[in-house]
Amino acid sequence: MKISVFPSVYESTRSDLNGVSNDLLNGLKIDYNDESYMIGNLALQEGLSPHRLMNCAPGELDFDILFRAALLLAQKKAGSNFSVTVGFPFEMYQKYNDTAKQRLTKSFDVLYDSSTFENGLNSGTQSATMQLQNVDVIPEIAGSIISLRYGKQQEKDDFFVISLGYGSMEAVVSRSSGIIRRTATSTHGLRYAVNMMKEELQKEHYLGFKTEHQLNVAFKNGEININKRMVDLTALRRRVLKSYFENIIRPALANAFQDSDFATSSKLYLVGGGAYFKELTDRISKEYDGILNIKIPDKPEQMAVKGYCLNTAMQFEGEGIPVGIDMGNANTLVAIMDEEE
Structure with missing residues (x-):
């Protein structure tokens, strides 16, 4: 399975950006509704204030731009005809499921500027047509469950799963027969902790016009450059993650899971980008010490998109190359099934 990743940010531009990147992934620039947009790494490199909304839906500008960029990356590897699975946080899924299918099952013409990464007569505005x-x-979270059950892990037992995403934290109990709907919970994601960090930093520092993406990167790296000086964030990150766990995660899980769930399940999988923060996963492990066996799969942030791709392969066998697109709040991921798979 081939996976491409780019930051979920964009910015409009009227600049000519010739030869500023090495490839399409790092030179995403598309035209949409009579505007040109830099996307992902190109927006971070050339933009002044790359941004996006949280948990947007089809029809909203943020979703439409990032989705077209993801389709363009998929088309370069999967061809012009493919099937795709996308996902939403649980609460959004119930609202947008049917609408999303209607809006996305069609042909897309994506105009993009190849001069950002190509030179020569063929560079410039080009059109890519894709038939979904x-x-x-x-x-x-269903994507992560599919990945756990039908991907590398081949999990057969009942298990708990917690998805530690940037926009939302979700959890549910998965049985071989399906999820237990009663246990499904959704609440604030790591953005809550990043905003807490921002508030604490502002008490002593002027942050200027740093974007949310820049603050999230600083949060992950454990350091931030303010006024040309590097500031260590590790102690602050530890404090806000503790508060995030105690005030948001613990109460949500306590309300979702009952004693009967622990009687039948002994494993807990942690997925999503938040599974990289040991300060957070250690607290979850301590909460269930002696009760659940905590497991963190390899590349936990890719579990959802791998599951989307596997779902496409299972639902639409033989109907184009299987693709999964994860419109994540921090990064957008595109998974394409290898022919041998």
């Missing part, structure tokens, strides 16, 4: 043969929409 089939589109399925599933809850984000």
Whole structure:
């Protein structure tokens, strides 16, 4: 399975950006509704204030731009005819499931500027046409469950799963027969902790016009450059993650899970980008010490998109190359099934 990743940010531009990147992934620039947009790494490199909304839906500018960029990356590897699965946080899924399928199951013409990464007579504005043969929409956490059960892990037992995403934290109990709907919970994601960090930093520092993406990167790296000086964030990050766990995660899980769930399940999988923060996963491990066996799969942030791709392969066998697109709040991921798979 081939996976491409780019930051979920964009910015409009009227500049000519010739030869500023090495490839399409790092030179995403598309035209949409009579505007040109830099996307992902190109927006971070050339833009002044790259941004996006949280948990947007089809029809909203943020979704439409990032989705077209993801389709363009998929087309370069999967061809012009493919089937795709996308996901939404559980609460959004219930609202947008049918609408998303109707809006996305169609042909897309994506105009893009290849001069950002190509030279020569063929560089410049080009058009890529893609026919989405089939589109399925599933809850984000269902994507991770599919990946755990049918991907590398091949998990057969009942298990708990917690998805530690940037926009939302979700959890549910998965049985071989399906999820237990009663246990499904969704609440604030790591953005809550990043905003807490921002508030604490502002008490002593002027942050200027740093974007949310820049603050999230600083949060992950454990350091931030303010007024040309590097500031260590590790102690502050530890404090805000503790507060995030105690005030948001713990109460949500306590309300979702009952004693009967622990009687039948002994494993807990942690997925999503938040699974990289040991300060957070250690607190979850301590909460369930002696009760659940905590597991963090390899590349936990890719579990949802791998599940989307696997879902496409299972639902639409033989109907184009299977693709999964994860419109994540921090990064957008595109997974394409290898022919041998």
